[in-house]
Amino acid sequence: MPLVLTKEWFESIREAWNSDPSNIESLGGASERILWIVEELPLSKLPPEMEKAILEGGMIDEALFRKAKETDRVELLLEWREGKLTDFRPAREGEEHTARMRGKYSSFEKIKTGEDFLWASMDREIEFRGRLFEFTRRLDGYTKFTLILVSRTDLV
Amino acid sequence: METMEERSAREKATWEEWIRHMGMDKIWEKLSSINPFPGQTPLSLEIFASMPVWRHIFRHLGMTPERWQRLKYENFVEWSYRIEQAVETSNRLSKNPPPREELYHMDNLCYLSHPPAYLCKADVGKTTCQMLYGKYATVEYVHVDDFTREVYWILGYHNEDGLPVHNWLLGASKEISQYFDEEDEKRFFGQMEIWTGAPNREELDDRLNRRHLRTGVKVRDVPKYYWDPYDWGAGVRDVIMDMRTELFSKWLHATLYLSGVSAYISTIAQNALMSSEFFLYVYYGLNTAALGLRYNLFSYVPLPPILRTLLSLPQETFVKRMSELFLGGYNTVHKYACPEKKIPNLFKIRKFQWENGQFYPHVRGILPPFVLARAIPPSMEPIQLRQYLETPPSKEFLEVLESEGGLNKETGQLPAIQETGRFHFLFDPSVEPLQPKDFPLLDPNRGQIWPFDLTREKLEIMVEEGYDGSGKNVEYYSKLADKKMGKKVD
Numbered sequence: 001m002p003l004v005l006t007k008e009w010f011e012s013i014r015e016a017w018n019s020d021p022s023n024i025e026s027l028g029g030a031s032e033r034i035l036w037i038v039e040e041l042p043l044s045k046l047p048p049e050m051e052k053a054i055l056e057g058g059m060i061d062e063a064l065f066r067k068a069k070e071t072d073r074v075e076l077l078l079e080w081r082e083g084k085l086t087d088f089r090p091a092r093e094g095e096e097h098t099a100r101m102r103g104k105y106s107s108f109e110k111i112k113t114g115e116d117f118l119w120a121s122m123d124r125e126i127e128f129r130g131r132l133f134e135f136t137r138r139l140d141g142y143t144k145f146t147l148i149l150v151s152r153t154d155l156v
Numbered sequence: 157m158e159t160m161e162e163r164s165a166r167e168k169a170t171w172e173e174w175i176r177h178m179g180m181d182k183i184w185e186k187l188s189s190i191n192p193f194p195g196q197t198p199l200s201l202e203i204f205a206s207m208p209v210w211r212h213i214f215r216h217l218g219m220t221p222e223r224w225q226r227l228k229y230e231n232f233v234e235w236s237y238r239i240e241q242a243v244e245t246s247n248r249l250s251k252n253p254p255p256r257e258e259l260y261h262m263d264n265l266c267y268l269s270h271p272p273a274y275l276c277k278a279d280v281g282k283t284t285c286q287m288l289y290g291k292y293a294t295v296e297y298v299h300v301d302d303f304t305r306e307v308y309w310i311l312g313y314h315n316e317d318g319l320p321v322h323n324w325l326l327g328a329s330k331e332i333s334q335y336f337d338e339e340d341e342k343r344f345f346g347q348m349e350i351w352t353g354a355p356n357r358e359e360l361d362d363r364l365n366r367r368h369l370r371t372g373v374k375v376r377d378v379p380k381y382y383w384d385p386y387d388w389g390a391g392v393r394d395v396i397m398d399m400r401t402e403l404f405s406k407w408l409h410a411t412l413y414l415s416g417v418s419a420y421i422s423t424i425a426q427n428a429l430m431s432s433e434f435f436l437y438v439y440y441g442l443n444t445a446a447l448g449l450r451y452n453l454f455s456y457v458p459l460p461p462i463l464r465t466l467l468s469l470p471q472e473t474f475v476k477r478m479s480e481l482f483l484g485g486y487n488t489v490h491k492y493a494c495p496e497k498k499i500p501n502l503f504k505i506r507k508f509q510w511e512n513g514q515f516y517p518h519v520r521g522i523l524p525p526f527v528l529a530r531a532i533p534p535s536m537e538p539i540q541l542r543q544y545l546e547t548p549p550s551k552e553f554l555e556v557l558e559s560e561g562g563l564n565k566e567t568g569q570l571p572a573i574q575e576t577g578r579f580h581f582l583f584d585p586s587v588e589p590l591q592p593k594d595f596p597l598l599d600p601n602r603g604q605i606w607p608f609d610l611t612r613e614k615l616e617i618m619v620e621e622g623y624d625g626s627g628k629n630v631e632y633y634s635k636l637a638d639k640k641m642g643k644k645v646d
Contacts, residue, residue: 030437044501099577114186115186115187115188115189118183118186118187119211121577122205122208122211122579122580123208123517123518124517124518124579124580126198128577129576129577129578130576131574131575131576131577132178132179132573132574132575132576132577133178133179133574134179135179135577136178136182136183137179137182139182139186
């Protein structure tokens with residue numbers, strides 16, 4: 001069964017992050033709310049049983065899911081407190097955040113190291129909007145999160 | 157009163173703290189593929205945050221310690237031969253002025269001494285050179301390694317009545333003289349009439365060990381003690397004055413100008429694809445406030461007064477005025493003086509720029525000169541839009557400035573890079589970039605010349621009508637294209 005946007009998916013990513021102290025350390029005890037936008041995520045190609053599983057999980061309401069499916073774009077909200085991922089869910093419209101990350105799913109898939117993440121962001125494949133010094137200090141953390149996100153995402 | 161040494165130490169510490177605060181040190185650590193000496197921090201590392209194509213070029217070249225030394229040599233030798241070519245071109249044209257239709261022919265344009273990094277018309281160059289430096293001037297360029305902070309070559313030339321007449325290689329480290337071939341040896345070891353060099357490699361290297369009478373600092377080590385490129389020039393000036401009396405006495409009547417620049421910065425400036433791009437770099441190099449930097453990237457000691465006046469203009473006006481002044485309002489694709497065999501890395505740079513454009517990967521294609529003049533760089537400090545633009549932005553451009561640059565429309569202020577994380581330049585999106593396939597085939601040893609107001613449509617018409625990029629009849633083809641595009645032509 002493909003795994004994306006389901007309750008299981010959100011929980012497994014949160015758990016994977018929090019269970020490894022090196023992840024928490026990589027963010028240097030940061031607290032922030034980041035809007036993480038994934039584009040060209042092939043939601044429109046998901047099979048009906050997968051859609052059902054996503055909607056039944058209740059993490060995302062139907063209207064928001066339909067919109068995400070139409071645009072193949074999903075907006076996720078991550079809240080880190082002292083490096084721990086305390087909240088990870090679909091973002092609600094107009095929700096406040098301290099920084100924004102935006103990129104195609106294929107761009108996130110290419111990330112293997114912090115150097116890859118830096119090149120991708122400098123080349124605007126992944127666009128960061130926020131305070132530069134926070135970005136540079138948290139780069140390793142963002143890289144680790146990307147690796148978890150991609151490894152836990154299963155698309156048809 | 158603070159001494160120059162104390163001030164330099166303070167400014168260096170401030171810069172290092174600022175780099176750490178901005179997180180630029182962390183960025184540099186991760187840019188290992190462009191760093192020939194991993195673990196070492198170069199001068200001006202923050203420029204890599206805002207020069208996208210140069211990050212890619214250095215990665216494309218593969219920056220090993222050997223490549224770094226070779227690149228330093230190639231820049232040195234290309235610089236030297238440009239000077240020689242300029243002496244020959246100026247001599248030829250002063251005896252036989254070209255007909256009107258060949259005024260802007262690429263064979264009649266040369267790299268004069270302001271520095272030899274952009275092409276200009278020899279006759280205009282003569283007047284402007286006098287305007288910049290005066291009737292008699294010797295200009296020596298002091299090049300500094302970004303990693304060792306050592307001076308590795310000092311080379312320049314003497315101008316009489318605004319034209320270069322004699323070349324003076326004062327010093328060169330063995331790191332670069334190891335690459336000298338027979339042709340180089342003939343010039344740099346003092347066997348040619350228009351060259352003053354040294355008898356051998358040892359002497360060229362040893363001259364960099366001359367010490368300042370007061371401070372005792374070797375010429376080679378000056379940038380280790382003085383922070384800003386302006387101070388490098390000030391630090392070596394007395395020693396070079398003495399050496400001029402000893403070694404270059406024929407031209408003692410001239411004003412001596414020194415210019416300080418690092419290897420990365422000079423590579424970028426000397427290898428700019430186009431003249432308008434070079435003028436943009438001059439603006440940033442000497443007017444670093446436009447990038448939000450607190451020190452010079454390039455220096456003249458003393459600074460020619462006219463440059464101070466020009467640099468107070470907005471960026472767009474500066475680029476346009478410089479293009480008018482030196483190239484009659486045209487824009488050149490720069491040519492190399494040396495063949496590919498001698499400078500293979502510089503040829504790779506040119507190929508990469510030509511195929512990908514000056515702001516790859518943010519822009520795919522070659523940006524027309526008038527768009528480049530209106531580029532909005534990422535700035536390290538908050539800055540006013542009027543620093544860059546002469547006339548208000550188009551509706552589309554304004555939208556980009558607001559959405560991507562965070563422009564405050566009420567105040568005209570653009571926020572700093574640390575507030576937005578914006579690494580990229582902003583350009584007017586209403587103008588289409590040019591594609592290399594639309595141009596005639598580029599010969600890197602010949603270059604090309606095009607009107608400053610070149611658009612994709614104008615380029616297509618000019619090529620269709622038979623213009624070959626050489627400069628022959630460029631005025632005619634430019635006007636013809638304007639007419640076909642429905643523009644009013646004089």
